[in-house]
Amino acid sequence: MDNRKMQQTPGQTIGPYFAYCLTPEGYGRKGITSNVLAGPATKGEHIRITGRLIAGDGSPLDDALVEVWQANAAGRYAHAADNRADVALDPAFNGFGRCQTDKDGRFTFDTVKPGRVPGQGNRLQAPHISVIIQSRGMLSHAFTRIYFGDETKANDEDPVLNSIEAARRPTVIARREDTPGGAVYHLDIHMQGDQETVFFDA
Amino acid sequence: MSDSNTYLPRDWGLQPPYLYEGYKSTVERSPRKPLVPLPQTLSELTGPVYGHDAVREIDSDLTKNGALNGQPLGQRIKVTGRVTDENGRPVPNALIEIWQANAAGRYVHKVDNHDAPLDPNFFGAGRFLTGPDGRYTFRSIRPGEYPWANHHKAFRPAHIHFSLFGPSFVTRLVTQMYFPGDPLLPLDPIFLSIPDVNARNRLISRYSVEATDADFALGYEYDIVLRGSKATPMEG
Numbered sequence: 001m002d003n004r005k006m007q008q009t010p011g012q013t014i015g016p017y018f019a020y021c022l023t024p025e026g027y028g029r030k031g032i033t034s035n036v037l038a039g040p041a042t043k044g045e046h047i048r049i050t051g052r053l054i055a056g057d058g059s060p061l062d063d064a065l066v067e068v069w070q071a072n073a074a075g076r077y078a079h080a081a082d083n084r085a086d087v088a089l090d091p092a093f094n095g096f097g098r099c100q101t102d103k104d105g106r107f108t109f110d111t112v113k114p115g116r117v118p119g120q121g122n123r124l125q126a127p128h129i130s131v132i133i134q135s136r137g138m139l140s141h142a143f144t145r146i147y148f149g150d151e152t153k154a155n156d157e158d159p160v161l162n163s164i165e166a167a168r169r170p171t172v173i174a175r176r177e178d179t180p181g182g183a184v185y186h187l188d189i190h191m192q193g194d195q196e197t198v199f200f201d202a
Numbered sequence: 203m204s205d206s207n208t209y210l211p212r213d214w215g216l217q218p219p220y221l222y223e224g225y226k227s228t229v230e231r232s233p234r235k236p237l238v239p240l241p242q243t244l245s246e247l248t249g250p251v252y253g254h255d256a257v258r259e260i261d262s263d264l265t266k267n268g269a270l271n272g273q274p275l276g277q278r279i280k281v282t283g284r285v286t287d288e289n290g291r292p293v294p295n296a297l298i299e300i301w302q303a304n305a306a307g308r309y310v311h312k313v314d315n316h317d318a319p320l321d322p323n324f325f326g327a328g329r330f331l332t333g334p335d336g337r338y339t340f341r342s343i344r345p346g347e348y349p350w351a352n353h354h355k356a357f358r359p360a361h362i363h364f365s366l367f368g369p370s371f372v373t374r375l376v377t378q379m380y381f382p383g384d385p386l387l388p389l390d391p392i393f394l395s396i397p398d399v400n401a402r403n404r405l406i407s408r409y410s411v412e413a414t415d416a417d418f419a420l421g422y423e424y425d426i427v428l429r430g431s432k433a434t435p436m437e438g
Binding site: 003004005006007008009010011012013014015016017018019020021022024026027032033055056057059061063067069071077078079080081082094095096117118119120125128130132134135136137138139140141142143145159160163164168191192196197198199200201202 | 207211212213228229230232233241242243246248256287288297299300301312325363365369374375396400402427428429430431433
């Protein structure tokens with residue numbers, strides 16, 4: 001039954017000038033978060049996630065905001081709606097990060113690999129990160145996810161990945177590269193075209 | 203997981219589409235393939251939480267938080283309103299972040315090269331939380347209109363950007379607040395992209411004598427409605 005009493009407020013574009021408020025590190029100010037989610041005390045495998053945002057004509061989205069939200073390494077979200085006491089919170093991990101893309105459209109996050117969390121029907125989902133993309137030229141924000149290419153078995157049984165047509169699944173699965181500094185995952189986000197990233201109606 | 207925790211969908215009859223050709227930058231940046239339905243799991247029903255340690259009193263007063271050697275120029279304003287959900291329930295402890303141009307229509311931003319003066323006493327950004335009743339209040343300077351490259355003689359109507367999370371990742375909302383009587387609104391493709399005229403007009407704040415600070419600032423009211431719970435709330 002529909003219990004709507006009021007209509008939701010429409011969104012509007014974030015525009016090109018949000019940095020002083022949302023990603024102010026470049027101006028010598030501190031925001032509520034940054035693109036560094038994990039500190040030395042954070043438990044789990046420390047990883048870097050990086051990629052580029054690419055427009056339909058191949059140009060980089062050089063003024064976009066990428067926001068990520070994820071569970072900790074044990075698979076627990078730092079939020080009251082995740083009240084599973086048997087999965088430990090990590091006091092050194094909040095799970096929210098923001099990055100403004102650079103002139104090449106690149107975003108980078110330093111974080112930990114999230115653990116698995118339950119999804120529909122209490123089936124475990126593959127490790128993933130929730131993503132919101134916004135920029136000048138986007139009137140509404142776009143939801144996507146980042147999965148991990150080395151989680152083949154978990155990915156194969158993930159209900160969300162399986163709801164995507166097979167040819168498009170690679171658009172949300174990051175490629176792992178092992179470097180001397182640790183694991184780096186690569187995933188480009190394409191707004192349009194043959195490789196258009198899967199965006200969700202969440 | 204109980205259905206009682208999930209949120210009503212984004213209402214695409216009210217929300218602007220990704221592609222709106224009057225706003226030229228959408229042409230190359232809009233997703234074109236149909237969105238894939240995503241069930242709301244713990245990943246969607248949780249979200250960033252920022253409490254009182256994230257905000258200081260001065261963060262909600264843009265007439266003071268950037269002051270170096272005096273007061274910012276321009277008309278002082280006070281903006282207040284309520285954040286509720288579609289079910290009409292207040293959304294307490296919601297973090298709101300705002301940013302805006304100064305009175306001359308210039309942002310503090312490396313790529314804003316509009317030839318209008320910066321104000322040494324104004325940087326145009328703030329953040330604050332809603333109270334237990336969903337109400338918020340901040341003070342600022344009325345932002346100026348400014349030109350943009352969308353079309354010949356294009357100027358954006360005066361606006362303040364609002365960013366909210368609400369209770370979860372899927373209740374995220376970034377929008378803009380406009381001012382009543384602005385002659386640029388009927389010409390602005392960003393404003394006009396909202397398909398429903400009533401929803402569009404709800405982005406226009408109301409001048410309010412009640413909200414006005416006597417001898418100090420003009421008052422405006424601006425309410426925000428986030429996505430609500432899908433299930434009927436239990437009463438009592």
